[in-house]
Amino acid sequence: MVRHSGADHPDVEESVVAIEGVLSPLRQAMKIVHLSTYDIKGGAALSAYRLHSGLSVIGHDSSMVVKYRSGQDPKVMEYVLPMNLSSRFQRRVRRNAIVKSLKPYVRTRPPGFELFSEDRTPYGDSVVQQVPACDVMNLHWVAAYVDYERFFPTASRRAPIVWTLHDMNAVTGGCHYDMECGSYRQQCGSCPQLGSREEHDLSRQVWERKKAVMSGIDPRRICIVTPSRWLGQVVANSSIFGRFRLEIIPYGINLEDFAPRDCASARDVLGIPQNAKVILFLAEAVDNRRKGFEFLAKALLGCERSVDRLWLLSVGNNAPRIEAGVQGSHLNYVGNDRFLSLAYSAADVFVIPSLQDNLPNTVLEAMACGVPVIGFDVGGVRDMVRHEKTGLLVKPGDIDGLRAAIVSLLTNGANNRSRSMGLYARQIALEEYPLVLQAQRYGDLYKDLVG
Numbered sequence: 001m002v003r004h005s006g007a008d009h010p011d012v013e014e015s016v017v018a019i020e021g022v023l024s025p026l027r028q029a030m031k032i033v034h035l036s037t038y039d040i041k042g043g044a045a046l047s048a049y050r051l052h053s054g055l056s057v058i059g060h061d062s063s064m065v066v067k068y069r070s071g072q073d074p075k076v077m078e079y080v081l082p083m084n085l086s087s088r089f090q091r092r093v094r095r096n097a098i099v100k101s102l103k104p105y106v107r108t109r110p111p112g113f114e115l116f117s118e119d120r121t122p123y124g125d126s127v128v129q130q131v132p133a134c135d136v137m138n139l140h141w142v143a144a145y146v147d148y149e150r151f152f153p154t155a156s157r158r159a160p161i162v163w164t165l166h167d168m169n170a171v172t173g174g175c176h177y178d179m180e181c182g183s184y185r186q187q188c189g190s191c192p193q194l195g196s197r198e199e200h201d202l203s204r205q206v207w208e209r210k211k212a213v214m215s216g217i218d219p220r221r222i223c224i225v226t227p228s229r230w231l232g233q234v235v236a237n238s239s240i241f242g243r244f245r246l247e248i249i250p251y252g253i254n255l256e257d258f259a260p261r262d263c264a265s266a267r268d269v270l271g272i273p274q275n276a277k278v279i280l281f282l283a284e285a286v287d288n289r290r291k292g293f294e295f296l297a298k299a300l301l302g303c304e305r306s307v308d309r310l311w312l313l314s315v316g317n318n319a320p321r322i323e324a325g326v327q328g329s330h331l332n333y334v335g336n337d338r339f340l341s342l343a344y345s346a347a348d349v350f351v352i353p354s355l356q357d358n359l360p361n362t363v364l365e366a367m368a369c370g371v372p373v374i375g376f377d378v379g380g381v382r383d384m385v386r387h388e389k390t391g392l393l394v395k396p397g398d399i400d401g402l403r404a405a406i407v408s409l410l411t412n413g414a415n416n417r418s419r420s421m422g423l424y425a426r427q428i429a430l431e432e433y434p435l436v437l438q439a440q441r442y443g444d445l446y447k448d449l450v451g
Helices: 010-022 043-057 085-105 148-158 202-215 229-236 263-270 293-300 337-345 361-368 399-410 412-432 435-450
Strands: 031-038 061-068 076-078 136-139 161-164 222-226 245-248 277-285 310-317 327-331 349-352 373-376 391-394
Touching (some): 031 043, 043 061, 043 161, 085 202, 148 161, 148 202, 161 435, 222 229, 263 337, 277 293, 277 337, 293 399, 349 361, 361 373, 373 399, 391 399, 399 412
Parallel strands (some): 031 061, 136 161, 277 310, 277 349, 310 327, 373 391
């Protein structure tokens, strides 16, 4: 089985020409500094780095200042920990205060939740001091790096701030996804992710500190950007950030790195039988409860009665346990985009059963590789997946519906339908998610803020 690239589809060639017509030459290159806790580790960091790269491609002077640097890009600078006696003492005091605040919840916090991140960090104002002079600061995922009280008042006076949100943490009292709690709309408290029943618990304290800091910032100095309409609505409902300008700019990806590869060759490389029906599941941490692998595992039970030679390919940290009757293989975290495109190209369908999500890069990558997507109808997944055109959307948590969607695209009679969805997914990726288009949109926003 060979997947055809987008170039074999006449509409795709026309869409590429249309994109090139949209990209007007830059009138003035701008100096942009991005702040991110990581440079390339995790989906949010990758999104930040891709934007930095895209801005450089179209002529802007883009750089990053990160807490942890893993890559080799010379334009990515790592934050330098001040080692003078005063700084070391202040760091220790602040770190102890943060640890003390979290300590009461170590035993009460239920298992399975993700990070809980405070507004405070041990680094005080040393982060903003290391940001070089620039036209615009673009913040990304800055948990455990940027201290709200010490950063925003100073930084917002130095340059306009664009804050690209990659999850909900900025608007909440500490969680990164609220799992439909909704308390961020008022003032948090009695936080289920802390296992707390106290109104004035840590989540309320964090929320109130954020509110106090951000209420003192001139709203003309900060613009919030969300990649998905869902997260945009979250920001609009926020008592903290609803007063700031909001823009929705989807992610972009490199459509040469993520492109359809020869399916047979990809399966040879990955050791997957050529005649298998391959489902791909990909997450940074496969056992992350929010990513919903348990729903996929339950949905696969019974699929083998309708789908011959079912094969599950999983990618990410922490290999999942595959139920009896389902064959499969696992790849640990893959950091090379070209190699990752082989995993997508080896699959017949990509399944993302997330319970809550922003604009998952994995969906964009699958679409760019010409693979139909099945996912729960949540968050930014519904922004990308056109039901019955580029994939299938299922009611969140509906295991039977997820199973039926998988079977409908993997049975022998569904080959043409699945192939058509994959071709259209690639076309949508070319039209709506090229990296240069995302960079151009940010460039226009930067110029507007500075002007």
